[in-house]
Amino acid sequence: MYRETEIIKEATPGSNGEAGVFTINVGPQHPATHGVLHLVITLSGETILKVEPHLGYIHRSIEKMCESLTYRQFIYVTSRMDYLSAHINNHACALCVEKGMQIEVPPRAQVIRVLMDELTRIASHELWWGAMAMDLGAFTPFFHAFRERESINDIMEETCGARLTMNYMVPGGVMQDIHPNFQNRVKEFLRLYKRKIHEYDELVTGNIIFQNRMKGIGLLTPEDAVSYGCSGPTARGSGVSSDIRKVLPYEIYDKLEFDEVLETGCDSFARYVVRIREMQQSIRIIEQLIDTIPEGDFQAKTKAVLKLPKGEFYTRVETARGELGVYIVSEGGTTPYRIKFRSPGFSNLSVLDHIARGSKIGDLVAMMGTLDLVIPDIDR
Amino acid sequence: MWSLSHIANEIHTWLSNTFNPTWTLVIEMVLAGVAVIGLFAALGLVLVLMERRVAAWIQIRLGPNRVGPLGLLQSLADTLKLIVKEGLTPDGADKVMFNVAPFIAMIVAMLLMAPIAFAKDFQLWDLNIGVLFVTAVSSIMVISILMAGWSSNNKYSLMGAMRSGAQIVSYELSAGLSIMTIVVLTGSLQVSDIIHSQGNGWWIFKGHLPVWIAFITFMIAVTAETNRAPFDLAEAESELTAGFHTEYSGMKFALFFLAEYINVFIVCAIGATLFLGGWMPLHFGSNNAFNDAMDYIPSSIWFFGKTFCLIFLIMWFRWTFPRLRIDQLLNLEWKYLLPISMINLLLTTAMAILGWHF
Amino acid sequence: MFLTDYIKDVTGAVKSLATGMKRTLYYFTHHKEIITQEYPDNRDTLVLPERFKGEVVMPHDEKNEHRCTGCTACELACPNGTIKVITKFDISPEGKKKKAIDKLVYHLELCTMCNLCVEACPSDAIKMAQTFEHSVYDRKQLTKILNHPGSKIMEGVE
Numbered sequence: 001m002y003r004e005t006e007i008i009k010e011a012t013p014g015s016n017g018e019a020g021v022f023t024i025n026v027g028p029q030h031p032a033t034h035g036v037l038h039l040v041i042t043l044s045g046e047t048i049l050k051v052e053p054h055l056g057y058i059h060r061s062i063e064k065m066c067e068s069l070t071y072r073q074f075i076y077v078t079s080r081m082d083y084l085s086a087h088i089n090n091h092a093c094a095l096c097v098e099k100g101m102q103i104e105v106p107p108r109a110q111v112i113r114v115l116m117d118e119l120t121r122i123a124s125h126e127l128w129w130g131a132m133a134m135d136l137g138a139f140t141p142f143f144h145a146f147r148e149r150e151s152i153n154d155i156m157e158e159t160c161g162a163r164l165t166m167n168y169m170v171p172g173g174v175m176q177d178i179h180p181n182f183q184n185r186v187k188e189f190l191r192l193y194k195r196k197i198h199e200y201d202e203l204v205t206g207n208i209i210f211q212n213r214m215k216g217i218g219l220l221t222p223e224d225a226v227s228y229g230c231s232g233p234t235a236r237g238s239g240v241s242s243d244i245r246k247v248l249p250y251e252i253y254d255k256l257e258f259d260e261v262l263e264t265g266c267d268s269f270a271r272y273v274v275r276i277r278e279m280q281q282s283i284r285i286i287e288q289l290i291d292t293i294p295e296g297d298f299q300a301k302t303k304a305v306l307k308l309p310k311g312e313f314y315t316r317v318e319t320a321r322g323e324l325g326v327y328i329v330s331e332g333g334t335t336p337y338r339i340k341f342r343s344p345g346f347s348n349l350s351v352l353d354h355i356a357r358g359s360k361i362g363d364l365v366a367m368m369g370t371l372d373l374v375i376p377d378i379d380r
Numbered sequence: 381m382w383s384l385s386h387i388a389n390e391i392h393t394w395l396s397n398t399f400n401p402t403w404t405l406v407i408e409m410v411l412a413g414v415a416v417i418g419l420f421a422a423l424g425l426v427l428v429l430m431e432r433r434v435a436a437w438i439q440i441r442l443g444p445n446r447v448g449p450l451g452l453l454q455s456l457a458d459t460l461k462l463i464v465k466e467g468l469t470p471d472g473a474d475k476v477m478f479n480v481a482p483f484i485a486m487i488v489a490m491l492l493m494a495p496i497a498f499a500k501d502f503q504l505w506d507l508n509i510g511v512l513f514v515t516a517v518s519s520i521m522v523i524s525i526l527m528a529g530w531s532s533n534n535k536y537s538l539m540g541a542m543r544s545g546a547q548i549v550s551y552e553l554s555a556g557l558s559i560m561t562i563v564v565l566t567g568s569l570q571v572s573d574i575i576h577s578q579g580n581g582w583w584i585f586k587g588h589l590p591v592w593i594a595f596i597t598f599m600i601a602v603t604a605e606t607n608r609a610p611f612d613l614a615e616a617e618s619e620l621t622a623g624f625h626t627e628y629s630g631m632k633f634a635l636f637f638l639a640e641y642i643n644v645f646i647v648c649a650i651g652a653t654l655f656l657g658g659w660m661p662l663h664f665g666s667n668n669a670f671n672d673a674m675d676y677i678p679s680s681i682w683f684f685g686k687t688f689c690l691i692f693l694i695m696w697f698r699w700t701f702p703r704l705r706i707d708q709l710l711n712l713e714w715k716y717l718l719p720i721s722m723i724n725l726l727l728t729t730a731m732a733i734l735g736w737h738f
Numbered sequence: 739m740f741l742t743d744y745i746k747d748v749t750g751a752v753k754s755l756a757t758g759m760k761r762t763l764y765y766f767t768h769h770k771e772i773i774t775q776e777y778p779d780n781r782d783t784l785v786l787p788e789r790f791k792g793e794v795v796m797p798h799d800e801k802n803e804h805r806c807t808g809c810t811a812c813e814l815a816c817p818n819g820t821i822k823v824i825t826k827f828d829i830s831p832e833g834k835k836k837k838a839i840d841k842l843v844y845h846l847e848l849c850t851m852c853n854l855c856v857e858a859c860p861s862d863a864i865k866m867a868q869t870f871e872h873s874v875y876d877r878k879q880l881t882k883i884l885n886h887p888g889s890k891i892m893e894g895v896e
Contacts, residue, residue: 137701140762175853365618438762438765
């Protein structure tokens with residue numbers, strides 16, 4: 001076992017590791033970790049004394065890889081970080097390059113980017129909803145969530161040519177113009193989504209078992225959320241205003257009407273409700289934009305070889321999981337000198353030990369569900 | 381008229397004429413054993429397929445449709461796969477207990493078959509404490525689970541087993557109490573008496589609200605007792621990977637799997653016997669034309685129809701609800717189900733004494 | 739009062755569970771909501787969108803001519819080293835030497851379908867095909883030579 005005695009001594013002062021305290025390895029191959037996260041849990045019976053996450057099972061050194069790729073090439077790699085919000089990752093990188101190159105993105109490209117971001121956000125939250133219900137032992141919502149997600153994937157496939165790792169954002173705009181069917185398909189999706197939205201409440205949200213499993217567990221105070229660096233729905237479930245789309249608007253988000261979803265419950269249920277309501281806000285944004293995509297270029301004229309001026313550049317966007325920061329250090333060449341991604345999943349995972357202490361194993365699984373962890377995003 | 385009891389009587393007469401009484405008894409026992417094992421195999425195949433179909437349709441999928449016509453041979457293929465697989469025994473396991481545990485699960489399931497009336501006058505053993513026998517034997521099930529969990533030398537298994545122990549022991553109380561309501565109304569523990577008392581209407585129609593409450597409590601409690609979702613904490617695949625049978629593979633795993641389905645069948649059969657009249661056709665008081673029409677349907681079809689309706693109910697639970705947490709599970713039993721069923725038993729007793737039921 | 743709260747709790751809980759069961763029963767009985775596609779069976783009717791990125795191909799016309807000038811823009815654009823352009827020098831009838839491709843080697847096993855090579859190509863010589871069943875028994879079969887044997891560059895493409 002992993003340094004068993006030290007953990008026990010640390011976790012239970014005065015116990016010296018006897019009587020009913022034991023450690024258990026959850027992962028790297030475990031149904032609830034949704035990937036290769038490894039948690040070493042110290043337990044007393046069913047009660048959790050300590051959770052220690054071990055990372056690195058899917059570390060592909062993406063940051064180092066990016067150093068050898070040009071500013072056009074490195075964007076595609078970031079799709080493999082948080083693969084559920086691939087568009088938004090690509091968007092963050094494109095924004096950073098544009099900031100360095102002082103490229104003006106045409107309005108049409110901006111609108112298309114925002115539309116794609118919001119569709120991705122809905123798709124990501126759909127998958128989270130299904131996977132979370134599955135963590136709690138309800139299998140059916142998983143398949144129902146995939147029905148709606150599938151229609152978003154079809155839209156992506158038609159316009160971007162791929163379903164998950166689209167690589168649609170390029171510095172200066174988007175790679176191709178939207179497909180002629182795009183608007184109709186999106187409206188069709190909106191109709192489908194509105195017809196099915198009440199099922200989410202019927203199957204999961206309103207269910208008494210589900211509410212009892214979620215309410216009052218995994219308490220994360222606003223102070224802790226800030227000090228652990230939580231962002232996205234995890235922080236907003238604790239009432240911390242952290243939506244980059246509102247706080248530091250990029251693209252056209254400052255011209256759009258949508259609410260930053262805030263819940264003050266601080267528990268797992270609050271984080272759940274934030275994501276459910278966020279889907280509706282994304283629908284609202286899409287409805288505002290879908291009929292008014294401006295005419296014009298979908299891509300700004302850029303040089304064949306992009307060279308960022310010497311200096312440091314940082315941009316951040318709101319992915320489905322929280323704040324993604326892209327930090328580029330340039331020496332003036334065609335490839336970045338150093339790239340650092342501030343991924344939301346890493347900070348959100350760090351809070352797990354804090355909120356899980358004293359709860360039961362079943363709750364740990366529920367909490368991990370509400371943190372919405374994507375392991376490749378944490379390890380990079 | 382063709383019926384199961386008719387066939388049984390024919391066989392019995394033929395055997396009695398051919399052999400002496402001792403040999404007749406021996407041969408009949410062997411035949412009964414073979415029949416039970418055959419029923420087990422058939423039920424395993426049917427129930428697994430049924431579960432997968434129910435799950436698929438609820439989850440807007442098609443379900444098994446590749447093996448055989450309409451995928452009907454799917455569970456046969458699964459069985460074949462499980463037989464061919466290697467049955468591993470972990471190094472640190474307690475070898476004897478580890479290997480014996482699945483068989484105990486099966487033996488318990490087999491014993492429970494004894495007092496169930498499959499059709500009119502077709503029953504293995506109509507003992508005078510039939511219902512008590514069922515409650516007593518079904519609690520042995522927990523021993524096999526504890527053995528499996530303890531001997532696997534795996535923390536996940538052990539936790540699953542401990543959960544299951546706490547769960548089965550507590551839910552037996554309310555299951556027993558809801559069975560008691562029918563015993564109070566009937567005045568007998570014998571299965572055949574209970575069924576005959578429903579000749580003029582099933583208890584669920586005759587017994588007003590208390591029997592309804594007892595029926596609902598019974599269904600919840602037996603769902604928990606058979607470790608089915610939303611009470612599948614002993615397995616809880618998202619928390620404990622597979623709970624008490626994490627280390628089992630091949631045919632030993634299949635035995636646990638089969639025992640689970642057999643137990644579901646048995647508890648549903650008991651529920652159907654107590655509340656829905658077993659093999660008794662649907663009768664209403666003195667409406668003779670209607671009663672005669674109902675009698676034309678063979679009693680075995682009545683029994684299996686009712687049982688499978690209840691099995692569907694349990695499957696429907698499984699594919700709708702999320703799982704409870706261990707403390708909530710025990711709260712539900714001790715704070716809700718147990719007080720409700722105790723008060724309900726009092727109500728039923730008053731009703732039985734005052735003769736308010738039909 | 740305690741008792742009314744208790745009863746309210748129980749009825750509320752039962753109601754919430756019944757709503758969920760009603761929803762699943764709806765799907766159990768409404769089979770036209772099933773969205774499963776029976777993939778290998780529907781291969782004949784399966785239509786992929788024309789932008790689907792399956793693999794890189796080089797279109798040839800009926801005279802076995804392609805549009806590739808051998809400029810290696812795709813090779814430079816590729817982040818994974820998927821494409822290797824091997825050039826040769828053709829002798830034109832006038833006796834001038836002209837650069838042309840000998841082989842355009844494409845490693846499908848390295849390709850991530852990012853579309854950057856197609857974007858980079860100045861003469862639209864390569865495009866994405868809508869195939870997706872790429873599995874083979876031997877890895878060597880994934881290394882493909884995109885220009886057909888004996889093909890040459892189209893007239894007028896510089």
